[in-house]
Amino acid sequence: MxxxxxxxxxxxxxxxxxxxxxxxxxxxxxxxxxxxxxxxxxxxxxxxxxxxxxxxxxxxxxxxxxxxxxxxxxxxxxxxGDVNRPIKSFKGFARKKLAEFFKIEHNVFFSRKCTPSLQDVKRRRRRGTLVFQKKRRRLFPYVPSEDPARRLAQMRSLALALTSDNMEFSNDLNYRPGMAPREANQSRFEIGGMQVLSKEDTETLKYCRAMSKRGEFPPLKVTFDLYEGYTVEVDGPIKDMTIIAEYAGDVDYIKNREKDDCDSMMTLLLTNDSSKNLIVCADKLGNISRFVSGINNHTVEGRRKQNTKCVRYSVDDACVVLLIATRDIAKGERLYYDYNGYEHEYPTHNFV
The missing domain is CATH 3.30.40.10 (Zinc/RING finger domain, C3HC4 (zinc finger))
Structure with missing residues (x-):
């Protein structure tokens, strides 16, 4: 042959x-x-x-x-030579340029004052008597690094990785002309219905979104490995059930991407009509989720390394994909998640 x-x-x-x-x-x-x-x-x-x-x-x-x-x-x-070699130095972006890259206010991000904690926000909103209910697992917001210099290094690593892949930063689902329209992403179209994010967890997600707009990102940095390529390394401890990132990119119909060679597609919506199925494509726009490594879930070692899961939720009647910690993750660990989710649609035998 x-x-x-x-x-x-x-x-x-x-x-x-x-x-x-x-x-x-x-x-x-x-x-x-x-x-x-x-x-x-x-x-x-x-x-x-x-x-x-x-x-x-x-x-x-x-x-x-x-x-x-x-x-x-x-x-x-x-x-x-340097043609196929990814950028390894993270010292190319100045502060002002970084603020412009991530579309945040320069003076807001580089102040040492961070967003009030979610507990403080809820404490001010609380009214009336407390009602005790059966405890269940809830989502936690990520805790950004307090040191502005450290956050700067984390953002610089992400900016350079995105730039080397000819991508722009986006923390949102984007609906562009020629692709799937916004009205196509409705959770009621999901086969069998979709898990609805609770009111409290929705507040946590909105809190994370507010932090990201201020440039207060999760304690993560993008590094380059000769075997795995770009990977995401934890730069501070992350608790179990913490929202790590929201998968971002262009929303499109799967039928439009059947011959696409993009290696960063994520299932968004599965309907009874396969022509209406949606995916998120992180090839032109994306965030840190673009570089989280898919794990080979066909091996015991692969399943043991997995520390993150992708979950599809209904938020405001639209589908979103959240990357959530499945256990406590220590500083220095790399993030690995099961790219298949529960649908088992993608082959992972060649993954790390």
Missing amino acids: APSRKFRSMKEIMRVAKRVAEPDSSDDDDDHLVCQQCGEGNRAEELLLCDKCERGYHMLCLRPILTRLPIGPWCCPACS
Whole structure:
């Protein structure tokens, strides 16, 4: 079987054209092509050819690994130089530029005073006598880092990661012309109904949204790993059941994205009519959720590493996806979540 490829350069097109015109040509490089990393020539359908040196590499032998064919020209690590190397330094964004990138007021974010705690807000709102009810698990708001310099470093890491992927920051679901309209996202269309976020948890979500508008983000930073690529690392302790992020991006119909190569799509709405199913696409707009790593949930080790879950809720009659901590997470841990959710629609065998 010939190596898997797309015509990524004029050089390769001319080479293939020559083979067609001269079928008896002695050019039999593909028969002896081996991966430069593992030295084996098996799994030929996974071999990528470098557009410069024409050497082969298995997609899963690369660091970071590739799970799909790249679009356009591709160079191997030895030939790429800085072309395929993600930004590793987080010192390129000044404070004012960061404030503009995240669309927050410069003077508001860089003051040391943070938003009042949710408990203080509720204490001021409380009226009348207390009613004791059966205790159930509720969602907690994230606690941003108090040190402005630390928050600055966290925001800088996210800004540079988004920039390297040619993305803009957004903490919202976006409805753009040519994609699914806002009225398509109604939780009542969900098959069997959707879990409704309680009144108290809705207040917690709104509190988190208010903090993010002030530039008070969860204590997370984006780092680069040679094996996993961009990952999200916890920069401060996070309690179980804490809202970590709200999945953001463009809302579109699944039918419009069947041939899309974006690797950051999230199920938003499943209806009885498959043509009305919605997804969130974090390819042009997105937030920190874009870089949280999907876990291989087919292994015991993978399930053990999972510390975050994605849950779809009905909020104000519309569907949203929240990333929630499934246990206490310590500083320095990386976030891993089950990309399948409960639908089991996506293959995760090649995930970390």
